[in-house]
Amino acid sequence: RTVYLNGDYIPEEEAQVSIFDRGFVMGDAVYEVTCVLDGKLTDFEGHMARLERSLRELQITCDISRDEWLAIHRKLLELNGLTLGGVYLQVSRGNAGDRDFHFPPAGTPPTVVLYTQEHPDMLDGPKVTKGVRVISVPDLRWHRRDIKTVQLLWASIAKMTAEQAGKDDAWFVEDGFVTEGSSNNCYIVKGDTIITRPLSNDILHGITRASLLKILAERQMKVEERPFTIEDAQGADEAFYTSASSFVMPIVEVDGVTLGDGMPGPVAQRLREIYIDEAR
Numbered sequence: 644r645t646v647y648l649n650g651d652y653i654p655e656e657e658a659q660v661s662i663f664d665r666g667f668v669m670g671d672a673v674y675e676v677t678c679v680l681d682g683k684l685t686d687f688e689g690h691m692a693r694l695e696r697s698l699r700e701l702q703i704t705c706d707i708s709r710d711e712w713l714a715i716h717r718k719l720l721e722l723n724g725l726t727l728g729g730v731y732l733q734v735s736r737g738n739a740g741d742r743d744f745h746f747p748p749a750g751t752p753p754t755v756v757l758y759t760q761e762h763p764d765m766l767d768g769p770k771v772t773k774g775v776r777v778i779s780v781p782d783l784r785w786h787r788r789d790i791k792t793v794q795l796l797w798a799s800i801a802k803m804t805a806e807q808a809g810k811d812d813a814w815f816v817e818d819g820f821v822t823e824g825s826s827n828n829c830y831i832v833k834g835d836t837i838i839t840r841p842l843s844n845d846i847l848h849g850i851t852r853a854s855l856l857k858i859l860a861e862r863q864m865k866v867e868e869r870p871f872t873i874e875d876a877q878g879a880d881e882a883f884y885t886s887a888s889s890f891v892m893p894i895v896e897v898d899g900v901t902l903g904d905g906m907p908g909p910v911a912q913r914l915r916e917i918y919i920d921e922a923r
């Protein structure tokens with residue numbers, strides 16, 4: 644792969660970052676993942692708006708403009724011939740020169756990394772056709788989940804816990820309610836109503852979530868933005884999750900309880916089709 648590092652397009656083997664980089668030492672970095680479908684970037688403006696907000700919230704200075712971000716994304720797609728997958732983007736507070744809890748001096752350039760990732764089975768892999776089984780785990784993350792930081796240790800442990808239990812993914816639960824999935828926003832379907840947790844600092848403000856809510860509003864479908872419990876989900880007709888790397892993904896099992904007939908539900912499948920059609 645040809646990757647982008649601080650202004651240069653170079654082979655991935657040559658892309659090197661300091662051992663004193665704040666991203667490496669302190670987890671002091673933010674990221675975005677933008678999906679690529681038929682060689683086209685999906686929800687690009689939304690991802691860049693969230694990136695700018697994440698940077699602002701953490702006071703990381705990065706003066707790359709939206710047009711420049713777009714040019715970098717397009718160049719990487721072209722150099723790597725990517726048509727189906729995603730572009731990963733990360734901005735850290737930069738090389739601090741040593742380990743130090745204090746931020747490096749103003750003017751320290753951020754470390755900017757982007758690379759493409761191929762996801763050949765994004766459209767029709769086994770999760771799509773069979774649906775996903777989730778387990779719940781307590782939400783032990785920090786309380787600014789609205790900022791998309793690279794501090795993904797608990798998400799990583801949650802996914803491994805699910806895998807070790809023979810399942811596909813984990814849902815985080817806090818104060819009795821589901822916050823979100825380990826790397827996605829979650830929804831349940833009861834009758835003709837789609838229920839999802841409202842936005843706050845407790846969850847990431849998913850770009851796919853925003854696009855899906857727009858699709859639902861345009862079609863006058865019923866949406867309730869309210870927290871729900873594991874028991875609510877187990878008693879629901881359907882469940883699904885959304886993220887840039889999965890669009891709309893049907894969920895067929897929650898903590899060992901099968902939803903409906905154990906196959907992806909009609910609402911999730913229909914919304915997935917609409918989402919992909921609109922992205923194309």
Ligand code: PDD
Binds near residue numbers: 676847848885888
């Ligand atoms: N994850 N919630 C969490 C905790 C996430 O990590 C993600 C995205 C989402 C969905 O956001 P969006 O629709 O903007 O992708 C919700 C990305 C895909 C990842 O970490 O790979």
